[in-house]
Amino acid sequence: MVVTFALPKGALLKDSIQLLQRVGFDFSAFLDGNNRQLQIADPTGQAQALLVRSQDVPIYVSYGQAQFGIVGEDVLQEKTADVAKLVDLKFGRCYMAIAVMQCSPYRSVMELPPHCRVASKFVRSAARYFRELDLPVELVPLYGSVELAPMTGMAEAIVDLVSTGRTLRDNGLVEIEFLYESTARLIAHPLSWRLHDRRIHEVVHQVRRCLEHGM
Amino acid sequence: MVVTFALPKGALLKDSIQLLQRVGFDFSAFLDGNNRQLQIADPTGQAQALLVRSQDVPIYVSYGQAQFGIVGEDVLQEKTADVAKLVDLKFGRCYMAIAVMQCSPYRSVMELPPHCRVASKFVRSAARYFRELDLPVELVPLYGSVELAPMTGMAEAIVDLVSTGRTLRDNGLVEIEFLYESTARLIAHPLSWRLHDRRIHEVVHQVRRCLEHGM
Numbered sequence: 001m002v003v004t005f006a007l008p009k010g011a012l013l014k015d016s017i018q019l020l021q022r023v024g025f026d027f028s029a030f031l032d033g034n035n036r037q038l039q040i041a042d043p044t045g046q047a048q049a050l051l052v053r054s055q056d057v058p059i060y061v062s063y064g065q066a067q068f069g070i071v072g073e074d075v076l077q078e079k080t081a082d083v084a085k086l087v088d089l090k091f092g093r094c095y096m097a098i099a100v101m102q103c104s105p106y107r108s109v110m111e112l113p114p115h116c117r118v119a120s121k122f123v124r125s126a127a128r129y130f131r132e133l134d135l136p137v138e139l140v141p142l143y144g145s146v147e148l149a150p151m152t153g154m155a156e157a158i159v160d161l162v163s164t165g166r167t168l169r170d171n172g173l174v175e176i177e178f179l180y181e182s183t184a185r186l187i188a189h190p191l192s193w194r195l196h197d198r199r200i201h202e203v204v205h206q207v208r209r210c211l212e213h214g215m
Numbered sequence: 216m217v218v219t220f221a222l223p224k225g226a227l228l229k230d231s232i233q234l235l236q237r238v239g240f241d242f243s244a245f246l247d248g249n250n251r252q253l254q255i256a257d258p259t260g261q262a263q264a265l266l267v268r269s270q271d272v273p274i275y276v277s278y279g280q281a282q283f284g285i286v287g288e289d290v291l292q293e294k295t296a297d298v299a300k301l302v303d304l305k306f307g308r309c310y311m312a313i314a315v316m317q318c319s320p321y322r323s324v325m326e327l328p329p330h331c332r333v334a335s336k337f338v339r340s341a342a343r344y345f346r347e348l349d350l351p352v353e354l355v356p357l358y359g360s361v362e363l364a365p366m367t368g369m370a371e372a373i374v375d376l377v378s379t380g381r382t383l384r385d386n387g388l389v390e391i392e393f394l395y396e397s398t399a400r401l402i403a404h405p406l407s408w409r410l411h412d413r414r415i416h417e418v419v420h421q422v423r424r425c426l427e428h429g430m
Binding site: 009036038039050051052053055056059060063065140141142143144145147148151152153154170 | 224251253254265266267268270271274275278280355356357358359360362363366367368369385
């Protein structure tokens with residue numbers, strides 16, 4: 001049986017490939033700048049990998065096109081995909097936070113005026129957070145450069161992923177609340193996993209052992 | 216009054232900046248590879264521009280953070296933003312199409328089996344099309360690399376934007392239906408437009424004149 005991995009483009013790709021290399025699968029061809037292929041086979045012929053947008057990883061796994069996927073917890077929080085979360089891979093650490101302009105009069109979430117505008121790429125995470133707080137806000141869904149929303153006055157606050165904090169600082173923004181931490185996760189197709197396919201369990205076991213012995 | 220333009224990152228940016236240069240606004244700083252700013256002023260001080268994701272252009276315009284925006288018709292078809300579509304700018308020509316694998320047994324949309332899977336980044340456009348055709352399909356929403364969906368067998372067909380057709384050819388896909396043509400559009404904040412602000416109308420008049428005299 002050929003095992004298929006859905007790997008995320010972007011920040012988590014390099015660490016994902018390094019981890020799988022230690023487990024015995026070589027997908028380093030995806031790191032070649034000239035690579036245009038989205039689907040490659042491991043040289044041993046035992047596995048293949050799909051290179052997809054991080055938000056699409058749970059889709060490929062839930063539809064069974066890949067038995068495994070590697071994706072950030074932030075994406076899993078935002079999607080309602082039917083996948084089995086198996087292992088916290090510990091890399092790609094970042095966190096979801098609320099930020100406002102340095103010149104904003106508000107220094108905590110509870111000070112934010114009801115029905116103020118909050119911009120985010122993570123609309124579900126943001127909506128859930130404010131609902132639990134019972135603070136009604138108007139969410140402005142954006143696709144990128146969320147920091148521009150408070151800079152232009154379109155939103156009072158943003159809900160966004162922070163890794164080094166540099167983007168916030170460079171744009172005159174300051175964090176006022178921590179929502180949750182995110183790291184990369186190994187996810188699996190729930191049926192493959194529940195059927196106790198031997199190959200699937202072997203891979204998970206190897207990944208866990210790798211993590212115990214340090215990345 | 217300083218006029219603000221929301222400009223789209225990506226394929227339409229260069230032509231958008233060239234058009235505005237002919238109208239008298241210089242935002243060429245956005246084309247500098249080292250530029251990290253998302254908000255710049257025109258050297259004359261008469262206008263400023265925001266550099267945002269194409270899907271976010273209608274948001275910035277509908278909230279009034281920009282009086283004008285330039286964005287593809289494909290984005291406007293997908294969003295339900297409250298903006299005034301003013302001028303067809305004629306550049307950025309591409310079209311929405313349905314494609315299947317070359318090895319697919321289906322050669323027209325009506326041959327597609329009911330409830331088959333169709334992957335797309337343009338879920339609303341796709342849903343509208345199939346609803347009007349009264350063909351029930353299961354839409355698989357993706358964020359990128361839609362061509363991978365039929366290649367892996369996850370979807371029978373895709374609804375995607377085609378410009379040169381190279382991505383389809385390179386991935387063994389073939390078009391079976393044309394949905395609509397898309398070009399760049401000048402959009403405006405509806406209230407600014409309806410209030411007949413003189414500056415707003417001047418800009419639109421200049422853009423129209425530019426187009427008449429050839430880009």
